Amino acid sequence: MNQLTKSAADLIARGSGALIALPRGLKQAVMLSLDVALLPVALALSLAIQTGERPRLGSYVLEVEALAMLMLVAGLLSYAMGLHRIQLKAYEIHAMRLTGVHAIVIAGVTAILDGVTGYATPPSTFIVFAMIYFILGASCRLLLLQVVLGAYRRGNDQLRVVIYGAGRTGQQLAAAFTTDMTIKPIAFVDDNANLQSTIVQGLRVHSPLVLPRLMEEKRADRVLLAMPSVPRSQLTLISRRLSDLGIDVLALPSFAQLAGSGAPLVSQLRPVAPGTLLGRAPLDAELPGGSAAYQGRSVLVSGGGGSIGSELCRQLLVCRPRRVVIVESSELALYQITMELEALVEGTQVEIVSILGSVCDAALMRRVLRENAVEIVLHAAAYKHVPIVQRNPIPGFQNNVIGTQTLAQAAMETGVARFILVSTDKAVRPRNLMGASKRLAELVVQDLARRARDSGAPTVYSMVRFGNVLGSSGSVIPLFTQQIRRGGPITVTDREVTRYFMTIPEAARLVLAAGSFAEGGEVFVLDMGEPISIYALARQLVESANLTVKDESNPDGDIEIRFTGLRPGEKLHEELLIGTGQVTTPHPKIMLAREGALSEIEVAAAIKALRAAIAEADDDALRAVVSRYVEGGAGLLQPKAELALS
Structure with missing residues (x-):
């Protein structure tokens, strides 16, 4: 008996597999043929129910010619109604109604023909026929659906x-x-x-x-x-x-x-969603957007094609600025964000201006600021990947420091009202050259802020410092996700390493909010809660991908987490503040850092020495500048230190 059952199951599986493999046109032909073939069955059953006897030839509805005519009508009507085109997996209430209408119409046609030819078939017969025809049509489709689903599921792990x-x-x-x-x-x-x-x-x-x-x-x-x-x-x-x-x-x-x-x-x-990995409630809905500060203004976003820059552009549109000027050195990134923003502003008065170029080009920056009457600059252009800048310090400092000084100086010369620098927690007592470049950029902006106050220049300079951004290019989540897709291992430097994290919307809103109530020279930081364990984050991502972590307690797991060890320049725990104190701002989640600054003479000397090192492509001279002017920079003198992503 078991063998018989197994053989029947195999036969059904082969049959349903053959049905699945049919071309779409043949499948539709099968469904059309089903509607036609069920008609005589339904007629015979309805007569048997009404008379209690075995149906036999004699009434019009069972004449061969009449049956052929009715089956033709049934097929044509089914084709006209599109019943054969309804996929089995889409067969639901609406499709059942169509099947019911089809059965009723065919029963009506049968009754009319029966009456015209003078046969005295009881009217109840046609009612029963319609009901049986409908039940057979719907049931056969539902049964076929289960057979097909069973065949698919046998070939897939559910x-x-x-x-x-x-x-x-x-x-x-x-x-x-x-x-x-x-x-x-x-x-x-x-x-x-x-x-x-x-x-x-x-x-x-x-x-x-x-x-x-x-x-x-x-x-x-x-x-x-x-x-x-x-x-x-x-x-x-x-x-x-x-x-x-x-x-x-x-x-x-x-x-x-x-x-x-x-x-x-x-x-x-x-x-x-990535925001749920923060270990705290996301703050993007709590941060004030400062809409009034940007409404009707001409705003320039440098690095507008990057993760933070592009989100800044999107959120700016909500503030209804007069113009958004995007400066981006990557043609592809500029094209993508321009196409996106132009679609969003269609039908509004917001103008999108795309500028392909570098913030290091002083003449271009001055011209762009003047021609577009820029009132606010959001400076997000930077090389941010730690190991890349560590191995390529000359272009890294050229872009991050000289580019910042060039754009910030141009903003003062053209009368820009506000300049906001997007910075990073890696600028706090930096252990790597990328962090040092961002700290030096902060010192440059602090110097310009002081000079603007002393000279009465209208430009208000400020800086916004935050930790790692979840989901941004080069951050740990895309990296870990890619490693998981490759089958592992996930590489974590140390089991105890922690980082502060925020979402891209949080980062963008923080920049906009800080820019709205800056008075000059401030370094704003976000209350981001407790730092997050990178090891715990890696485990969570593995488990969220329907996989298990392979370790001593689970040697048969899917993804291994491998510890590579901290490398030169990488901290076990990041910091957000250089000083010991912080001041509240108009929003309780945004803090104002109290930090020292270089004198105007020191900044001028640092920039002069840095430009000379860049002009000579002298890595050692560049490191000497960092060692002298950046707090904690003495530890960066060793050449070509290899750093891990942090």
Whole structure:
């Protein structure tokens, strides 16, 4: 008996596999033929039900010629209504209505022909016929759908999931999963006690308290969060609680995004958004945008094609400026951000001006500032990748220091109202040349701020310093994600290493907010909460990718986390402040750092020596400048130190 059952299952699998392999046109022909072939079956059954006897020739509806005519009409009507074009996985209520209309129309045609020819078939026969024809048509399609899905699923590993959230989104997701070949929903979990123990979309709703047991009993692989209306901070708490129980947690895009994407559902599973990795509530909604400071103004964004610069451009549009001037040295990056912004400002009065060039070009910067009547400069152009600048200090300092001095000086000469420098926590007692270049850039801007105050120049200079930006180019998340896709290992310098993190929207809003209430020479920092363990972040990314960490406790895991050791110039823990004190600002999450500065003579000497070192391409002379004028720079004298990404 078991052998017979196995043989039948194999036969069905081969048959459904052959159906799947058919070209689209042949599949449609099969469905059209199904509607035609079911007609005589439905007629025979309806007559048998009405008379209680075996149907036989004699009534009009069972004459061969009449049957042929009705089958032709059924086929033509099915073709006209497009029933054959409805995919099995899309066969739902609307498609069932079409099948019902088709059955009713055919039954009506049958009754008319029967009456015209004088046969006295009872009217109830045609009602029963319509019902049976509809039931057969719909049932055969649903049965075929299950056969096809079974064939697909036998060839794919299904992800068994518990959906956390039995509300509207969860129900829509469960319905979407019913026709997916790679995901199988097995239960709901919901905090709402009124929903618990009920049946939703054919699945039982359970309490979160039984999740560990439920995952084991149902052999579930993952929990999907389907609660778009829940605050992000609460989602983070839920995710952490489940992770602590050893349960893998994933989030899904909104149902609208799922419906509009052609990608398989399983490929759209993603970890909770980068902002949830912060360990705190994101601040982008709390930071004041300073819209009034930018409304109706002409604003220049240097490095406008980069991660921070492009987000600054996007958020500026909300402030309704008169003009956004984008300065970018990468033609591709400039093209991409220009196309994006021009689409966003279509139908508005905002003008987008694209400038391909370097901030080191003094003549170009002065001309751009004058011709576009620039009132505010957001200076985000910089070489930021630590190992690249470490191995290429001359172009790094040329861009980061001389470029800043050139653009900032041009801003003063052309009467720009505000100049905001985007800086980094690596400028605080730097251990690498990239950080040193950013600290020297800060000192240059501080000097210009002092000179502007003393001379009565209208330009207000300020600086914004923040930590690592989640999701920006070269940050750890894209790097770790790429390493995970390659199958590992993930490289972390030290198990204890920590970093401050913020999201790209947070960084951009901080720059805009700081620029709105700067008075001159300030260094603004964001209260970013506690620093984040890079090792813990790596583990979370592995688990969010539906994989496990390979270590001593789990030697059969998927991705290894390998420790490479701290390299010269890399700190175990980053800092945000050089001084010991900080002052509050109009917003409680933004702090004002109290830090020392070089004298005007020292800055002039540093820039002169730096320009000479750059002109001679003398790395040692450049390091000597850093050693003399940057706090902690003496440790950077060793040539060509190899640094890891930090």
